[in-house]
Structures are given as C-alpha cells and as structure tokens.
Amino acid sequence: MTCREFAEFLDAFLAGTLPSEQALAFQRHLAICADCIAYLDSYQRTMAACRTLRGEDALPADVPEELVEAILRSRGGRR
Amino acid sequence: MTTPSDANRGAGYAGAGSLPPADDSEQVLLARLRRGDDDAFAIVVRDQGRQMLATARRLLGNEEDAREALQEAFVAVFRSIASFAGNARLATWMHRVVVNTALMKLRRRRCRPECALEDLLPRFSEDGHHLEPPCPRSGRPELDLQREENRTIVRNAIDQLPATYREVVLLRDIEELSTGEVSEVLGITANAVKIRLHRARQALRTLLERTFEDRLP
Structure with missing residues (x-):
C-alpha cells in the first residue's frame, strides 16, 4: 500500500468499512510509515475539532420572546 | 426562502x-x-x-x-x-x-473567498509517497478546542471550504445527520456524501495545519 492509497481509504478504515484484507494492508503500512501516522493523527484531530462545534450552540433555554413575537406576526394572525 | x-x-x-x-x-x-x-x-x-x-x-x-x-x-x-x-x-x-x-x-451569503479544494488535498509523488510530509504531532502546539478563539479558527476553516463540501461537513459532522439523511437533503447519492465528507476533512486538515504553522514562533 502507498501513502496515496492510505489517504484515499482513510475514512473507510476509520469507519471500519474496509474489507479485512485491505484493512490488514492498511495496518501494515501504518506500522512502517511515519508520514501516514502523522497524517492519520492530524485527520482524527480534525474530526475531533469539528465535533467540538456540535455543542457550541446548545439548546437555548427559550426562543427570545421578541423573536417569537416577530415569527407570530409574520403569520398574520391575531397576535 | x-x-x-x-x-x-x-x-x-x-x-x-x-x-x-x-x-x-x-x-x-x-x-x-x-x-x-x-x-x-x-x-x-x-x-x-x-x-x-x-x-x-x-x-x-x-x-x-x-x-x-x-x-x-x-x-x-x-x-x-x-x-x-x-x-x-x-x-x-x-x-x-x-x-x-x-x-x-x-x-x-457572501463569505470569505473559498479555497480551491484541489489546493487543499494531500499531494503525492509518482510512486505514491507524501510530497509534503504532514507535521508530526510533537512539532505542533496543541489546539485547545475548549477555547472560543480556537473554535472560531475551526469555524473559519469550514467557511473557506467550497460550498458543496462545507455543506456536507456541517450536516454530517456538526448537525450529526446520517449519511442517508444528508443524501436526501442535498439530493446526492450516499456514496457522493462519503466522498465529499472525506475530501472536506482532508481539506480542513490542511487548513488547520497551515494555521498551526502560521502560529509557530
């Protein structure tokens, strides 16, 4: 396996969807290639960085009242 | 609308x-x-x-x-x-x-200019080796993602992705929709979602690594 192939199938490897033979080749390459170890590490940290944005906007306690009013006005009801 | x-x-x-x-x-x-x-x-x-x-x-x-x-x-x-x-x-x-x-x-929305995706993907020699070896972890400062400033860096990096890739990252990695759901929302195949997501993560990796390099003394 080359570094190019490693990078190409990295996501599938992490998702556990690579066929076992290919996954084995992946592990073998990882055991001998410092560049791909560094690449895998930084790829996983990129995924972790994205995950931190998930909690960035936790559920607000309430929709701000002025926004509720504006939304209801836009409906053209009695409110 | x-x-x-x-x-x-x-x-x-x-x-x-x-x-x-x-x-x-x-x-x-x-x-x-x-x-x-x-x-x-x-x-x-x-x-x-x-x-x-x-x-x-x-x-x-x-x-x-x-x-x-x-x-x-x-x-x-x-x-x-x-x-x-x-x-x-x-x-x-x-x-x-x-x-x-x-x-x-x-x-x-008009946002910052998008980067060309090809410029952000890893490059390889003819025999398949990395042309630009990734920086090993020991050579970088840790990105403390609990800090608002650093989350802004990640957000800005996502905003620099071409729209079709940005959308997949936002929906899959941040909004946590399944591959099938993203496929439905965007009207593309599940396989296309997976390919775009992988490329988007690779591009983000490059953008974040460049940010690290800029910040090194």
Missing part, C-alpha cells in the same frame, strides 16, 4: 419510515394548526423553535443569520402546514425545514 414544496420534501426525512408518525397529542396539535389556531402556533414556535434555533446557529455560525433563518423557516411551516401529510413527527419535519432554510441562506 424555503418554499412550501421544500418544506414538504421534509416529510420523508430522518427515517420517517422508522419513526412513529405523530401521536394522538401531536395529531390534536396538528388539527389545531390546520384550523389556524393562534395559540397552537404560539406553542409550536416556543416548543420547536428552541431546537430549530440551535440548528440554525450551528449551521450558520452567527446569531443574526440564525434568527432570520428561523423566521423564514416558520413562514414556510405556516404556509405548508395544511399540506403536511403527518407521516413523520412534526419536530422531524420542522428540523428539515430549518436545515433547508439555513442551507439556502448559506449559499446566498
């Missing part, structure tokens, strides 16, 4: 086949909405609006746009509630509406 037909497309979203349809209390609420009951609309805005606002904030990254998207989404909901088939939960359908609204807003 999300059109009623956009909103209706959401009826099959998020595994409607596996989720139970609206229960009795939701059916009652739906009936009141269809009758134009003002109090029922107020209940829906206050109850569902919280989750929808959180979604809009995550996708759009700023409060003003998120609030506008929420308003536009509710306008679409109000217009199309009569034709909502009720074969999915109301919350599921409304989530889809606000996702669509936020995506359209993202596409309209």
Whole structure:
C-alpha cells in the first residue's frame, strides 16, 4: 500500500468499512510509515475539532420572546 | 426562502419510515394548526423553535443569520402546514425545514473567498509517497478546542471550504445527520456524501495545519 492509497481509504478504515484484507494492508503500512501516522493523527484531530462545534450552540433555554413575537406576526394572525 | 414544496420534501426525512408518525397529542396539535389556531402556533414556535434555533446557529455560525433563518423557516411551516401529510413527527419535519432554510441562506451569503479544494488535498509523488510530509504531532502546539478563539479558527476553516463540501461537513459532522439523511437533503447519492465528507476533512486538515504553522514562533 502507498501513502496515496492510505489517504484515499482513510475514512473507510476509520469507519471500519474496509474489507479485512485491505484493512490488514492498511495496518501494515501504518506500522512502517511515519508520514501516514502523522497524517492519520492530524485527520482524527480534525474530526475531533469539528465535533467540538456540535455543542457550541446548545439548546437555548427559550426562543427570545421578541423573536417569537416577530415569527407570530409574520403569520398574520391575531397576535 | 424555503418554499412550501421544500418544506414538504421534509416529510420523508430522518427515517420517517422508522419513526412513529405523530401521536394522538401531536395529531390534536396538528388539527389545531390546520384550523389556524393562534395559540397552537404560539406553542409550536416556543416548543420547536428552541431546537430549530440551535440548528440554525450551528449551521450558520452567527446569531443574526440564525434568527432570520428561523423566521423564514416558520413562514414556510405556516404556509405548508395544511399540506403536511403527518407521516413523520412534526419536530422531524420542522428540523428539515430549518436545515433547508439555513442551507439556502448559506449559499446566498457572501463569505470569505473559498479555497480551491484541489489546493487543499494531500499531494503525492509518482510512486505514491507524501510530497509534503504532514507535521508530526510533537512539532505542533496543541489546539485547545475548549477555547472560543480556537473554535472560531475551526469555524473559519469550514467557511473557506467550497460550498458543496462545507455543506456536507456541517450536516454530517456538526448537525450529526446520517449519511442517508444528508443524501436526501442535498439530493446526492450516499456514496457522493462519503466522498465529499472525506475530501472536506482532508481539506480542513490542511487548513488547520497551515494555521498551526502560521502560529509557530
């Protein structure tokens, strides 16, 4: 396996969807290639960085009242 | 703005086949909405609006746009509630509406110039080795993602991705939709979602690594 192939199938490897033979080749390459170890590490940290944005906007306690009013006005009801 | 037909497309979203349809209390609420009951609309805005606002904030990254998207989404909901088939939960359908609204807003929004994706993907020699060896972890400062400043860096990096890749990252990695759901929302195959997501993560990796390099003394 080359570094190019490693990078190409990295996501599938992490998702556990690579066929076992290919996954084995992946592990073998990882055991001998410092560049791909560094690449895998930084790829996983990129995924972790994205995950931190998930909690960035936790559920607000309430929709701000002025926004509720504006939304209801836009409906053209009695409110 | 999300059109009623956009909103209706959401009826099959998020595994409607596996989720139970609206229960009795939701059916009652739906009936009141269809009758134009003002109090029922107020209940829906206050109850569902919280989750929808959180979604809009995550996708759009700023409060003003998120609030506008929420308003536009509710306008679409109000217009199309009569034709909502009720074969999915109301919350599921409304989530889809606000996702669509936020995506359209993202596409309209002028943001920083996008980077060409090809410039951000790893490059290899003819024999398949890295041309630009990735920086080993020991050579970089840690990115403390608990710090607001660093989360802004990540957000800015996502904003530099070409739109088609940015959308997949936002929906899959941040909004946590499944591959199938993203496929439905964007109208592309599941395989295309996976390919775009992988390339987007590779490009983000490059952008974040460049940020590290810029910050090294």
